[in-house]
Amino acid sequence: MTAPVLSVSALTVAYAERPVLDGIDLDLSAGRVHVVLGASGSGKSTLLRALIGMVPAPGRVSARRLLLRTAGGEIELSTPDAWRRVHGRHVGLIAQDPAQALTPLRRVASLVREADRLAGGAPDRVRMEQVLRAAGFADPGAVASRYCFELSGGMAQRLGVGLAVAPRPSVLLADEPSTALDGIARARLAATLREMAGGGTAVVLVTHDVALATGLADDVTVLHDGRIVEAGSAADVLAAPRHEATRRLVDGARPRTAAAPATRRGTGAGVLSVRGLRKRYRGTGPVLDGVDLDVADSEVVGIAGRSGAGKTTLLRCLIGLERPDGGELRIAGRTPAEARWRPLRRLVQIVPQDPRASLNPWRTARELAADPLDAHRIGTRAQRRARADELLDRVGLAGLAHRRPGELSTGQCQRVAIARALAVRPRLLVADEPVTALDAPLRRGILDLLGDLVREQGMAALVISHDLYVLEALCHRIAVLDAGRIVEDLPAAAIRDDGAHPLTRALIACHPTGEPHDR
């Protein structure tokens, strides 16, 4: 076996005496994909920054050895100058959010040329077009003169990856692909990383996403509280996790097939009925292009779709934050025009996407949970408080009623948001990406809670997510939204077998069933 490309031993990073990373040993071999797995707060982002020599200001880095072996010899990475010599030539970085990682006010061509020059090349037009073509731009001339901020998310990702990959670095670091990327863009990134490893690069991917790691990793290192708690080949670590932290990560990612609810059809008009809903913003194409959707009483319906499919706009129309251009919307049989929104909002309550941002930071958990009761003037003050406490107990926040969102974890914030949505006993609960903001180990708990509550209260629910596992865990029926239309509407149990639309198939392909497997 050849010597590792990058050897790290006893790497420690500390902020004001507090170590964030403690005694990390890591060997990266050419041609292998090495996944660093960890929940947020485990120190994995700091590790990535340390591996590229860019730990943010007050952080102090020390290591017994940080050695890079290149064709031209060994480089000890102990000074900023040494790092600068390897940046862009031997070590490359693929950032988390591609759209944010391109200098917005530079043109594509200029950025490509600069990267080439910094990697030691002598850039000309031909080389620039080569790089763009390799990055998947069929017509490099068309994209070269555009500003980076004008690129779509997908194009930005291709360019960002292309820039990092072009100099054929011996070590390629990839930050966790952002949740802003849909499954297909993530799959494309995974393919590129695999391909680079095939070409002899040592690839490092830092993530909390076991599903992504499963399909990609040769080696896995699990990070917990700044230490390596488990390391080995992907097959060993993921199939038989020994450490508690690994187990929680793996469990959180696995679909909950057992609890998948049976198909159920309610009777009567149902709680929500949407016919031909259309919406278009100024200067764009139609965002909603005739959506039909029904939710019966006590039925849980999921809406799946890629980012940009119109999920958010549909949601905003359903709760009266956006006025549709056309079509009909009935809540409990009444249109908003007949009934006005205020009383209808008592029937439809939401659990918003970003739990922390959607809670008023100046108010306590109890005040927040009681807020809809106050707003709709239901019961006496004492009754509202009692109901809020009861709900907080139910979602597992007993004793935390006096805390404000700043003093709660993200998972706890989401529990407050759920309690708040239940306060007025709505007939329909709308959950927008209920677990996207949460780490894998927390997701399971929130999904269980939501499922149990919906069943207990006998209300209907609409769950919006780009994650098929989430929808399968909660819903009776799944509708797939694409380009403003519902292109598939099937019972949850049947979607994997009967889903016919290409997008449905792509979605299923990104969310395989079963155990993590060896490749």
Add this chain to the structure above:
Amino acid sequence: MADRRAWTRAAAVVARGVATAAGLLLVASVLVFALVRAAPGDAVDVEFGESGASALLSPEEEAVARAQRARELGLDRGVPEQYVRWLERVVRLDLGTSFRTGRPVVDEIGERLAASAALGGAGFLVAFAGAWLVALLSARRPGGPVDHALRLLSLTATAVPTFLLGSLGLRYAAEWVGYPVAGEASWRRLWLPALVLGVGAMPVVARLLRASLISEYGRPYALAARARGASPARLTFRHVTRPAFAPLLTLAGLTLSSLVAASVITEVIFSWPGVSEYAVAAISAKDYPVVQAYLLLVVVVVVVVNRAVDVLQHLLDPRVAHAAEGVA
């Protein structure tokens, strides 16, 4: 193809800038007219001075002349018509004659414009050059000793009143380096008032630029550029500067207003033969036509510069244009 689109967009941006400027000037003209009309004394007073101030006419003659002039100016008509006539005269640059010198106000002000512009421009340069330096030094290590020291300095500079800095500066510069206290506008006399003006305007600009630089340095694209091997200098000047500068242009417009305000005091202290110094002397002498002309001049300069900055910002940062069109 893309070029043509860019040109069309630029032309539209400029056209819109001109249109808003015209609209704003119209609104401002109404405000100025209202102010002048609400003042004790009307347009006749503006020409004749306060009642009995004329040395050439007897009281009876003056009363007749006043009444005749009032009719000519349309003061017996309704207010809207008076405004229209007033605006006509303003647009023709017919702003009356100064009581004190008997010369057209426009000529008097025109002669002093160059001196004021030179002082304002020099002050602007001092402010921005200083702010750049301060911001670059402090943004390199936010919270470090250099940052703290510069911040303390900025705070003090904001707090020192212009008149204190100006009069003490004048006194000690004259004593120590033989600064010429009186005389024509000249380079030898320009540097000190320019420094006083610039130091006053600098801290606000520096603070904004510092914050802007720090936030841009922390963005993912800056990290990505470093990872591709960009040196600190390249990172600063090729990647971060342009985005960091975007909010600054707006500030440049606002800095103008603080420069104009500070130049009032600076010009007086340094006996700088500019417009503001002239206006202050006119105010003390109740020279109404000059006061009105001065106010109008500042209105035009402020509106035009602010609109120009806005247009420039659209051209320099195409993201603004996108956002404005609702495309982003």
Add this chain to the structure above:
Amino acid sequence: MRATRWGTGYGLFAVGVVLVGLVVALAVAAPLISRYDPATQGVGPALAGPSVEHWLGTDRFGRDLAARVFHGGRTTLLATAGALALVVSVGTLVGAAVAALGSIVDRLARQLFDLLVAFPVMVVALALVGLWGPSLGTALAGVLIVLWAPFARLSRSLVRTALSEPSAVAARALGAGRWRLLRYEVWPRLRGPVLVLAAVEAAQLIGVVAGLSFLGLGAQPPSAEWGAMLQEGRAALWSAPHLVLAPGIAVLATVLGLTCMAEGLRDMLDRAGQAVPE
């Protein structure tokens, strides 16, 4: 850690409060601290420098300078506080109302605010003084005409952002009415930045009023007001610079205190994730 405490802005804010508090206390307690009447001439030799008898020296007419600075603070500070209270309340309300009305009113009002904000306060005050004649009241009126606009602009933009915050959107979707949104979502996001701006503008106001008086266009001698004292001292700048320095430093201390308060508060809000727009 010291650096962190300074970084939070708390220390800076405290320094500002102490400075401003000191100035206010001296002004309020002026008759108790100083034995001399600010208007009585000949309590000491003319143009004497600082001494035990006369802490800050005496002016041209042999009046005690310390007594004049302390008493002068009363006029200056009272006028500033009154004017400020007026512009803050009017501006904030107008801005909020405009944001609530929205659409065309909002767009036109924004242009007007921008125009007024860009306009030098000093020049409006000058023009008013030129048309009505010099006095402290006229100078203040000139300041009031334009100084409400920054508050209106700030409050307009804050109300708009506050209403589009996820927590406000969520509250609305859950059924909160207009008043609940104002009380719980808008007001907490409004108060801090408005306070910062108030401190900034108070500093500007004091500077402008003192500057006008310095030019002989504001408060008129013989009244003991800082600006008026500055104007008197200007004539003796060469022989007795302490005549300018004494009231000048009083202005400096007040403005420095207000600036520190504004900066410190801005840092604290920044920490709390609430940026103050310029």
